[in-house]
Amino acid sequence: MAKIKTIGILTSGGDAPGMNAAIRAVTRAGIYNGFNIKAVYRGYDGLINDEIVDFTTENVSGIINQGGTILKTARSTDFMTDEGKKKAYDNIVKEGIDALVVIGGNGSLTGAMLFAQEYDVCCIGLPGTIDNDLFGTDNTIGYDTTMNTIVECVDRIRDTAQSHERIFFVEVMGRDAGFLAQNSAIASGAEAAIIPEDRTDVDQLAQFMERGIRKSKKSCIVIVSESPKCGALYYADRVKKEFPEYDVRVSILGHLQRGGRPSARDRILASCTGLGAVEAIMQGQRNIMVGMRNNEVVYVPMSEAIRSDKPFDRKLIQVLDELSI
Amino acid sequence: MAKIKTIGILTSGGDAPGMNAAIRAVTRAGIYNGFNIKAVYRGYDGLINDEIVDFTTENVSGIINQGGTILKTARSTDFMTDEGKKKAYDNIVKEGIDALVVIGGNGSLTGAMLFAQEYDVCCIGLPGTIDNDLFGTDNTIGYDTTMNTIVECVDRIRDTAQSHERIFFVEVMGRDAGFLAQNSAIASGAEAAIIPEDRTDVDQLAQFMERGIRKSKKSCIVIVSESPKCGALYYADRVKKEFPEYDVRVSILGHLQRGGRPSARDRILASCTGLGAVEAIMQGQRNIMVGMRNNEVVYVPMSEAIRSDKPFDRKLIQVLDELSI
Amino acid sequence: MAKIKTIGILTSGGDAPGMNAAIRAVTRAGIYNGFNIKAVYRGYDGLINDEIVDFTTENVSGIINQGGTILKTARSTDFMTDEGKKKAYDNIVKEGIDALVVIGGNGSLTGAMLFAQEYDVCCIGLPGTIDNDLFGTDNTIGYDTTMNTIVECVDRIRDTAQSHERIFFVEVMGRDAGFLAQNSAIASGAEAAIIPEDRTDVDQLAQFMERGIRKSKKSCIVIVSESPKCGALYYADRVKKEFPEYDVRVSILGHLQRGGRPSARDRILASCTGLGAVEAIMQGQRNIMVGMRNNEVVYVPMSEAIRSDKPFDRKLIQVLDELSI
């Protein structure tokens, strides 16, 4: 393997707060250690369309505290085709990129892995997603900020819920994984969470009503994981029909959960793993994701990182149940 | 008229940040000036159901920075009936309440006015509503906080809009009045606002598209006043159909706009008008709303305060048009 | 007077949140109405040193929500000299600037006025200062954000004050004017404010202690206007000596009060007055400040705007006294 001189960097998939801090970290640590940095715009589409520019330390000044991603991002369908990957590789060669750092979630890192299996490119992944659905890292970049945003929103909604003595169903992200809902319910002092992991055989609302909206609590907040069929609107409608005595409202947080100034923790995670990505390249690592466990940078094989859904910690269900009495 | 010894206080209608600061101000200024304070829970329903308790200065400690209302609030339908008003009056007499301070919006103050026309009760209104739809006061209590909340939300959404180069339609409150939408569009640097005042003869979306989503701006945020028929979802659907090349998303802020820590300005407005209400009672005023104009407390006849929709300042349309180029 | 084609813009004096929104508004409204825009860096020093660049609408993209000023700012001593002013004028002529918009506080607008008295330059002022010390405008750009920042800080400090049952002296800006201190004391529910306007003949601390730190309140927050001799440290030391039974602490907010995302209100004020400045130029106005009163844009003769200290509304002292019982 030839010596690596030039590192390409891109963000892919849904934007997450802290991606800019990661771009900054890779760029600066790269330059500090003697590499050239090439920034790729609009995710994999930018590789395919050759939207690639040189980056200096100044390009990443003043972005550590900005949400979103200055490199833009997209979910590329072209990159899933053979033709797209071929074009991307041609541009990588043309631009002289020796290693590619991809900041994104499960789908984006899968794309990087498949690409690296076909073409001889050193791919390093950084866990940039609010969904926290990657294996081998305690948290993903963006998750902590999103948790704080949700909790701040629920704190606001509680003012109205208590003033009007209403039941609120608040929908948060996490189509396939309930820990955003479960954890934000714990953190916001919500009365219940309705999550995909618990939907298998029992109807959660029945469960919830069975336990009883306690008499002493006239207002109530239920956090619901988004779902095409049984999201917050679905449960609110059912309660309205079956328990018409309650004043029921819905709030869907939606895209509010993505943006915003990244939290201290997300900035540190992005900074440490960004530098870790450069060190991994220097050590000759390939096709790994850089994460953090126990406050230490770790390298996780890409196939491991995207391996499967993170297990849901069922202890969290107990925590919410006992503390919402 | 007998000397006033006891002041009753209630919050009514939609909750607004700063209501607690107003409750605190009326309670403390009342006690400071020798009155007894009786707090009425759940708006006019609490008058009808005699949910009335004595308040001391301690009851209002530590609430100036809390959203919502510790007195709870409701939209009372019973109070619109003769029977309801009769019961309310009976309880007022029974509790020895000589003057009633009502913190609420247009509907709540109208209720107070009609009540005072039938029964000999000194009613004083405080403009407590995020809708800013009362006449004779520069702002209503809650409006400033809500504006800041909307702008903070749009700042977050913009991170995603720019990162993904999308068009966002963001729906804010103001079914009948567009200045929440228009002003928040100006403050958040949005590209356009769609408001009821401008819907009369021209289709706003056509207007907006005619002017063109400018080529230099690949992302775009449009603030839309909520509306049963033509809210954010309506316009988003039309753009998706007519301009399928755009990536269009919707965010409905909904109840997020109500709660939260009141802004400095709302706390000051609530404090000054709350004290103003007590002074008005001492001066023998009746059936007025206490507002602020040019940083000075003013008394506005109740009939004047609720008179009509505040005029929409069409200059704001020009400001947005020129600054969003 | 020849037709004005080119508008210069600069920020001067202490930075204030909303200055960027004002720069954006002048630039965009200027370009919208056919003017060229020239941005001057580092205040009057940039005029003297010819740090002047052309601005397009893109230069002011994405800055409406940023604190500080992208044009940098400074307090220029050179501009107070005849030589400095001469150099500035030469550069204005050289760059073809016909009108100059100055965003700054009392000192900066005074500089503009004196400059316009000597040289034939159309100077328009915008009230950009957190000090709110300009005449003829209800508020200055930055004041509202600063008030919110102070109140947020005091909310935080109160958590500790109550948990430890301490007396906190919190120092805020306003060397010569007490309304930042007085208003933030009202808004944060502080127990007292020590302000320059009330220092004349009576010692405020004596007054404060005489009224008594009430027995029912074991914690207490006093807001103090900054002062070279009798700021928060001075009063804290005296209480520690004279009342050793209290646990007394000091917090000096200092530069924290300047920066941060501007509030909705400051952005609207900056946007409306920024557009107002361009309209004033189009109307042939000279040597005025553009402010807002009662939500309407007004033109104030520069000499009037800087005329004298804004009168202190002594009613605010009463509000704090009655509501802090």
Place this chain on the structure above:
Amino acid sequence: MAKIKTIGILTSGGDAPGMNAAIRAVTRAGIYNGFNIKAVYRGYDGLINDEIVDFTTENVSGIINQGGTILKTARSTDFMTDEGKKKAYDNIVKEGIDALVVIGGNGSLTGAMLFAQEYDVCCIGLPGTIDNDLFGTDNTIGYDTTMNTIVECVDRIRDTAQSHERIFFVEVMGRDAGFLAQNSAIASGAEAAIIPEDRTDVDQLAQFMERGIRKSKKSCIVIVSESPKCGALYYADRVKKEFPEYDVRVSILGHLQRGGRPSARDRILASCTGLGAVEAIMQGQRNIMVGMRNNEVVYVPMSEAIRSDKPFDRKLIQVLDELSI
């Protein structure tokens, strides 16, 4: 050992955001599992003075999002005496408290351990301190909120630093441990951190100046750990003397760092460890601290938790050095 029926709970030492969430968790999980809860006011002083009351689930309603501690807190000198401990124990017996949950930092847990060595009381510690100086837990309750508060403050200060092109020395907590300073420097994009761990043989300022305030950066932020002798003021004074060409300012964050709404993470940590404390009692654990490692609740022997200073991760120095270029 007799069966435990009644759990006492207190907060001790400096207040930390999330203490209320911990009080709520212990109270509710305790009641859920059949225990009586007795709340002790003012830390160990409340044990000595018998300021102890029964708590129900309602006592802890609406506090999960509040900073400070509703139980008040203090640093007790009496509890260090034999007489104090004897009185405390007598009251524990009198009140029928079988197990005591102490929420506090290093000093408070040391107090609990020494107490448990002399008297037969089951003591369980929860890591409640912003200082993050306890062993065996990834984080302490309050640390994450404090980090976010510091970063938010530095974000504000940066606006002014950049606008005026100044050097700011910002002093943060951490007299004996530099990771608050080092981590907040990384997270805020500061140019340098001055920490106690690095002061041993080289003067840090010399080091910092040697590396050079780079020419490309005209503004600069240095985070300094508080120190009686060489805090922010000390370094600012030295720079002013040795490099008079710089415009140098100081901001001491002080007590601002303690209060405020706890972050999502601190609330979850407090909730999980609070429940963990009750489970530890049920399992017959004694004299342990409940912490979290790798998102799992762990029991740490009290002597281990307070054992020594957490090791400083010198990798963080490298991260800051490389990313601040």
